[in-house]
Amino acid sequence: MNRIPVMIVEDDLRASYVLENTINQHTDFYVVAACESQLEAELKAEAFDPELIMVDISLPDGSGIDLVQSLKSKGIKAAFIMTTAERETTTIEKAIQLGVMDYLVKPIRMSRVLQALDDYLDFKKRLTKNDKIDQQDIDALFRKSATLAGSRKTPKGIDENTLDKLTQYLETINDDSPFTAEDIGEAINLSRITARRYLEYLEAQGQVSMTLDYKTGGRPKQRYTKTV
Template sequence: MMTKTTVMLIEDDIRASYTLESTINQHPDFTVVAASESCADALLHYEAYKPSLIFVDITLPDGNGIDVIRQLREQHADCDFIMTTAERETATVEKAVQLGVADYLVKPIRMSRVNQALEDYKQYKQTLSRATTVDQNDIDQLFRKAPVKQLRQTPKGIDATTLASLKSILRNEKLHDFSADDIGERMNVSRITARRYLEFLESEGMIRLVLNYKTGGRPRRLYQMVE
């Protein structure tokens, strides 16, 4: 059985941290072992848990996530980093690239984008572990320079006709804060099927996921149209 990649979160927004942790833990190959809300906590938690991958927010109560990465790099920490931030300035992105972050996720983060980052990281580590040397094609893939493969119009499990029907419903009914159950009833499909199509549209940027915490328990997954 493959050992899961250990992950640490550095995020001072409790809701964002919970959502990110929940998404990562749903992936079969990753597990969150620690969550920090400040730079100081992050450095202590790293020493305690030695995670392989760290999701880092930039704006923190006691400093800057970029500085946390720099300090851990100087300590020769054996881990990789993914930025999760609302910062879009090129200077900030450039600093992150210079520090060798594996990915850069802009808030509000789509959960489908988190899963993509995890899959990319998994592929990156698998490529490095397969052999002691790599060829040019392997290197191109690691640096994302490989030619983009021609993709199907819709991925496996997404029927083009059903997808078009869903898009029509969303545009014509102008739904707001709708769930997979709502869509399932309108399309006469199961909640699981409806959720698969909604997650696809989320990855395409047509809708966004919002979590309703006013449930008294686990947050309810709702969706909104992106204007």
């Protein structure tokens, strides 16, 4: 299957950079364009024809909700995933009414982005595998199946055996000793990117906490400690 083109609409350059790096790590997706405003997004959506658009709700010249409505009215056939710090139920309700595929709350974790991409792939495969589908597949498409509702012990991209190996290693570390993704990767034979994904998952579960170390002479380094 050809890789799926994705467009990012995000005015925070740091968040846009993290999203782009994460998406490009997925073997089935690549970023075809990145935009910082609603106007730029409307122009690039027509020029690049992305299949999936990651949309921040708060934009300098409008709203991500308005952008989705505008692109749909222009015949853009892309699927949409919202990325935002907003948690108001009225905003979430509007996003659902617009048919948004997923809603990611900032600060967004790499593992959650990858899960959203995998869920979109699953959605697409269910629609295209046959001309007609059964009730189980229909329930999954409408987020009613146990698979999409979270019966998995861990999200896609998080292997249980690797997670167990990591948590066992963390038990050997002192509670107040900071460590990095590089440290974890070297200790249990993972790449830095993979180790960071697992640490972000554990952070979301409240098992580790992350702080940014700005005393590195360059880009801030993410350091983790176990949550006591």
